[in-house]
Amino acid sequence: MPGLPSLRERGSRGEANMFIVNYIKDIYKGIRSLLVGMRRTGYYFTHHKEIITQEYPDNRDTLKMADRFKGEVVMPHDENNEHRCTGCTACELACPNGTIKVVTKFDITPEGKKKKAIDKLVYHLELCTMCNLCIIACPSDAIVMAQTFEHSVFDRAQLTKILNNPGSKIMEGVE
Amino acid sequence: MFRETEILQTASQVSSTGGDLEGAGDLVINVGPQHPATHGVLHLVITLNGETIKKVEPHLGYIHRSIEKMCESLTYRQFIYVTSRMDYLSAHMNNHACALCVEKGMQIEVPERAKVVRVIMDELTRIASHELWWGAMAMDVGAFTPFFHAFRERETINEIMEETCGARLTMNYYVPGGLMAELHPDFQKKVKSFITLFKSKIDEYDELVTGNIIFQNRMKGVGYLSAEDAVSFGCSGPTARGSGVSSDIRKLYPYAAYDQVQFDEVLENGCDSFARYMIRIREMKQSVRIIEQLIDNIPEGDFQAKTKAVLKLPKGEFYTRVETARGELGVYIVSEGGTTPYRIKFRSPGFSNLSALDQMARGSKLGDLVAMMGTLDLVIPDIDR
Amino acid sequence: MWSLSYIANALHDWLYQTFSPTLALIIEMVIAGIAVIGLFAVLGLVLVIMERRVAAWMQIRLGPNRVGPFGLLQSLADTLKLLVKEGMTPSGSDKFLFNLAPYIAMMVAMLLMAPIAFAKDFQLWDLNIGVLYVSAVSSIMVISILMAGWASNNKYSLMGAMRSGAQIVSYELSAGLSVLVVVVLTGSLKISDIIQSQADGWWIFKGHVPVLVAFVIFIIAVTAETNRAPFDLAEAESELTAGFHTEYSGMKFALFFLAEYINVFIVCSIGAILFLGGWMPFHIGHWEGFNRVMDYIPSSIWFFGKTFFLIFVIMWFRWTFPRLRIDQLLNLEWKYLLPISMINILLATAIAIAGWHF
Known part of the structure; x- marks a missing residue:
């Protein structure tokens, strides 16, 4: 979080108003960025078809190695x-x-x-x-x-x- | 710039000063060699004052395998495979540097097809390396989920590598004179489908990590490394470019087919952790751009030049360099005219980049140190060889 | 009607008819203790498996799926493994405090169970200062963490404990202030009164903006208080390996682990009680038909449903966000949350005095 300006920095009333506006703007932007991230994880939480795990020992029969694989x-x-x-x-x-x-x-x-x-x-x-x-x-x-x-x-x-x-x-x- | 070499003081000396001397009340902790943040076996001795870092002292040697000495006992065809084990995340680039050096010594003309394929492979490796870095970086600052999301795209690249090169990590696909084998028939199709996938997912990275307010606050303004310091510490790659130092070997000293493609050298002037972060994110997009230009234009022809059965470099010294995912990798070969090199020296990017860590970390918090190590993209076997 | 309160009352009556009052009281206490311990074990198992599943699905993985049906017995297997593991005590540690700390963590979590209303008329102890009791007792948690960190004789543990101390003490302020908003509106500290006051609508709906803000601040503050990511600086895996419990192993580690999850459950149930009406069904003003349908759903399901929803939100935070730095953590509390909560409580007081809430 951007810190509050020190007392010395906020001189006039206009600056104080600007400070309040920026303070609220920071909070809004911050919360919005967090919600965007939560939407992304929420999407994957609900969309199980995106799961990429291969259940290895179970899929041995269907597992096909690349034909050049160096074993x-x-x-x-x-x-x-x-x-x-x-x-x-x-x-x-x-x-x-x-x-x-x-x-x-x-x-x-x-x-x-x-x-x-x-x-x-x-x-x-x-x-x-x-x-x-x-x-x-x-x-x-x-x-x-x-x-x-x-x-x-x-x-x-x-x-x-x-x-x-x-x-x-x-x-x-x-x- | 001259700096006192107090870094050479050992941890025990600091703690034994005791009493009223400077250094009293300091906490000396060992981060590593077994620590979740060091991505391997890096050992850092950190002097802390509360949460604030006073000194960082990297101790190396836990994964030293004397690769340079090993290479001196192997022939010019054999030694290339060992270099995959240095910076294992950019194995292709390491091999490329060695192959270039031998080709330079033997004056072998590499076919155009091999050159283009080498560039595509290098850029795929670069994307894979940056993907892993992105996941590990997010993990360093405490977000676990991005790691798995990054591996999804990286897996696609690994599969492409597995099909053509026969291995996922230590491919050993480059030989002096060209490539070891012809491309797999599905190669172009797979690479194109990867690019489609990657372009659809790269925005998720911004949603999940880059735009996140917590992440930005963790990154911005910490780990400051000025351009002068970046140059004097010998930093290269994204670490130097994050400080605005133009250091892309692909642009400055083009090798293989890099002079045939259009791409931008990514530069940021932030000098902080966030700049280094953004460099890598943007570099991935540039790599995709390079691959897109080349993937449909792979020239026909031989994939390997005709070479002698036994390679003997003429007496002399040879140096080549490539841009790996971490920076400039130099290969220096001294030949006495025999079948094996007399001396090999690798200039690894990680070692120089790590040396800047102390300068960057002083005065910041312990949590930031981990984030800084993340942005340096340390691969310990590359540092220690 | 088979509700939890019916069973409890029937048991109570039977005990007092069969035994002398003293003996009956003792037996009741033993039963309550066993019930709490049983709930602990079940909650621990359920929450661990839930966390692992939530994490896996967000990370496009499958999650535990080998032990038992759908991997549901995975946490049981983990517990078994931790039980048979040797509980090491490091040689340089303060052995008494080192071994005491996990039990204090556990004890605090158990004490916090007392005033929570799990269902209608189903509460261990409906004391008249219930909310105050919860905020007071939950502060003891920090002692166990400090104790563990100091007694381990490990620098990582000590740093983790110190971080945790600063963090919990700070965040208790805004957690307390946001709780006060509801207390001011209700006019009572008693848990049952607070729930009863939400019979015509939960506070989060009828309390205007101040309660909404208080709810958000409460969730942030309790996430920090329970040392969960993104505020898990006391553990901070990538920085301090495991923070205050670096040196713990076996069952002593498991107790810390369990206490963390129980604490999450408790703070979420407090949040559900204060803001989401506890066991109170979802009622809309005077829609009698709708309200009656809602009443058919048992009160315990309402309570656990709301609590687990809040737990899910906290887990969602954990698997999405990076960790804050210690100075940013304190900045967030002292420069953002605390001033906002103070203004918020003023607003809430004004609303309460003017009677503007529904």
């Missing part, structure tokens, strides 16, 4: 249990946090040649910041981001995942 890194396998990872370690190099560790082995091809392939692609979800750098670094599109987001587990060790399925092998034609 966790996964390696898609096709129906023959084959993936596209060549074990080139581009993702491991691209990762800023050491989240990905590629363990390679040497397969013996039918022709008797040695061929480099992945044994395990270890992914530490607990270290991952979902920066997407591994995905864009991968030359053969072997890994993608999944849209899962409920990652909480009781044991930290469960967050260390091996992305390739057991017994999986590389798809034909991926170099």
Whole structure:
């Protein structure tokens, strides 16, 4: 509230009148501004269709995450249990946090040649910041981001995942 | 202007003066690191005389993660994502500054499409940041409802970000040379519907908070920061512009596509908390204006320039700056020619703005301090890095 | 007819026929005490859930909706949680005063229940200075807040308590003056007389402008007196974390919390009694038919309806307005409310003397 002028300031009668007018004007304006705010909250109080709350665990079935949402890194396998990872370690190099560790082995091809392939692609979800750098670094599109987001587990060790399925092998034609 | 560095005195020294010396009867309280008003873990040691503030002493370090040092061990592609964690409310702008610096060093020509998209993204982030600030600001002066109303509009922006960038807060969408991915097909439609929503709701902000007599009395005439002080403390962004100091990097040193759009640098001459408040409200409207100009005119073409697989900045020093929601963010890279920077220094806006708090707060009431901190729009990880 | 006063009278008669007068009186007192405590518990639960719902709807949220049907049992669950929580006493505190303070807050709220007429002829104690009693006893509240703030040995608590002291002492003046307007018009301090005087219309309608102004000032002043936002400087979450009850936890905190809501209920019921006719149904002059229809609605529903309407208004304030600063708070009282109430009471006195009210 603008303060009352001190006695010194209100000299003549005209100023005193002005003071009374301003005093009442202040009160009117102040109350009006408060009522405007109350009208706004009153509107929302009575209009429940404006409510924006999503009841999360209940709406799990209908909840649709954005298709680019960065939830966790996964390696898609096709129906023959084959993936596209060549074990080139581009993702491991691209990762800023050491989240990905590629363990390679040497397969013996039918022709008797040695061929480099992945044994395990270890992914530490607990270290991952979902920066997407591994995905864009991968030359053969072997890994993608999944849209899962409920990652909480009781044991930290469960967050260390091996992305390739057991017994999986590389798809034909991926170099 | 020279000021005594009594701010360096510790709280214990003040309280131990005792007796007849100045400072007797003062109350020294710790606001923070765990306090509802500090929006995080800022620690202020306040010397009070009754309700009147005699001194404010910010203590930093509670959320120091040595981001600058971390960046020095990462390659030029990798280090950008870390900067999202500094000023997490303007993550895009932080990334933008870093990307610009690397592009400057490598002399990469960014495609027009990427430039325009970057501007749109930056302005969306700016609106989202100011929305959150508005809600938190109202909460600081004791009104709880605006916080939720602000989040309604901010949520729309977050959804747009989630669709295109894949994340809501730490997007990491900018890479040296352009963007990480193409825009989502729905992007333009969603942004337009957001602008329609925002324009219909912005007047409610005035009804609920700006016009309110209690709020105006809490804001007007408190937290005075003169233009000279704003310059000498190195304030930037809305804090400086509230004191009438022209400091908009987008206008003064245009980057990306800011030289192609029409917008006004918002200036207020009130120098008080209310001026800083109005700056941000008006800036949101200017951001909408920028987005409206660009959203239908995104040029076709590549979203990313062709870059080498391994980026190696030439030996030398590089500095770029952008205007984040809080002010001027500078990125300074010293390169020795390797794959990782030799030294990185971030000039964060929050740190300089916070340094003016003591000057502003002296002589005002405790309740005003909280309001002033609100108008500075402090994001503690930005100050502390 | 099943009204509250009928039940009370039947009980009274039965007790006095069955037991000796002394014993009957003691039993009546025990029953009244249990009833007040029961009302406390129920009111606390109802008001907390109401506040949370009102807040949620104004903030475009759903509010509590998990515990029980429509979340109605949420506050019961909260109480249970507070009951089993450890009540900490800080080591540097004045332990006696620290533990005493919440009970004083509670005691004051209980004492204030005495003269309130919940329904027609249903009142614990219809003393002849009822209004004076209420304003006198409600001043004790500040002692418990000061006690809590000082005994906590916490700077935030102390500041909150000091703020609250200045605030409550100031706002009692204009609350008292606006109450006096109705007292002047009625000519009695007795609650039942004041309600009876509104049989042909509530004071807010028949008292011209002075009563209207007094009503507005009363609502503002009691909002401040009960430390509710926008005058919640004693708690001031964003400035003083929780103000005077920063150090309280568990049931001791719950008592403060409960006392706040009970105080809101009491000041609103006083407001309803003084300005809106208490349990008196809505009557318009000589419209006999209309008045008879209104009389069919039980008097307790009238009373609680009016009280809860005023409580809703106070909650509406809380979830709309920002908080005032301490100097602005005192400015508002001493430069605006107090001069206006003084002029107002002069006007009201003139009206009462001239008999201009209806």
